[in-house]
Amino acid sequence: MLTKKQLELLSFINKRVQRDGVPPSFDEMKEALDLRSKSGIHRLITALEERGFIRRLAHRARAIEIVKLPETLGGTGFQPRVIEGDKPEATPALAMQIEKTHALELPVLGRIAAGVPIEAISEASRSVAVPGQMLTSKDPHYALEVKGDSMIDAGINDGDVVVIRETNTADNGDIIVALIEGYEATLKRFRRKGNMIALEAANPAYETRVLPQNQVKVQGRLVGLIRTY
Structure with missing residues (x-):
């Protein structure tokens, strides 16, 4: 009880x-x-x-x-x-253990910064097997390799692969892929403040970036995490 x-x-x-x-x-x-x-x-x-x-x-x-x-x-x-809490545990292949489920291949479209934004990469470098249950909608999905430690308190570590659902909208609190001024990509928590967008880190060592909404484009929302060793 x-x-x-x-x-x-x-x-x-x-x-x-x-x-x-x-x-x-x-x-x-x-x-x-x-x-x-x-x-x-x-x-x-x-x-x-x-x-x-x-x-x-x-x-x-x-x-x-x-x-x-x-x-x-x-x-x-x-x-x-x-x-995951601050630092998720995982199986050797997957950060979520889902038994008896089919796997789908998703393209890994390069690296995404969880720290200082890096240049956006949009060409598939490889593919990764993802449990079907992780893909919760009919929208296209893709994967990105995380570089940096600014999201560690959200359970996302350097070297993890994040599964992203393509969308151009986000709710406050969502973890998103943000494209800044058309060329820098970063993984951050989304907050809208009037005509401004706050991109929040999950690590006190990093400051929140607040940008005009016309400089930030939402490219997807986090739906899953994969970790390999």
Whole structure:
């Protein structure tokens, strides 16, 4: 039996992973549950682990595997998935463990900066196998290799491959591929502030960039993450 807060946290993590492909940060968990400090989140995560609903993975900061869901969250038939906190754990090929699902080949269109923007690359250099369940819409998808560490607190590390759904729109809080002034590409969290666009890093070492909306073009939204070793 879970308490109301434990159930809320498990539900929030599960929904965000389903929506974004990466889990919320501890700060986002704290805000969603209206707690005063992150220590409360740590206690809830410990309680969920003790009850067998999640498993924390060793040597990875806040990396969590959802073992099961209660029936109230649609637990019947649930397949375990590895989700990421600050630094996600993964299988040797995939950052999400999805059993008995078909894989699709996506082109890797070069490297995307999670740090200082680099020149945009639009030619496929190779392809990567992606679980079909990661592609949640009929829109075209593509993959990019991450360079830099500005999104580490969102569970995205240097060398990861991100799966992107093509779109030219974004909601506040989405992690997007942004094309800046037509030639620089970067992976950041999107915030609209009137006629300005804020591109937020998930690493306190990097400042938020605020640009006029006519200088920023949304090229896609993050839907998944692949990690190889």
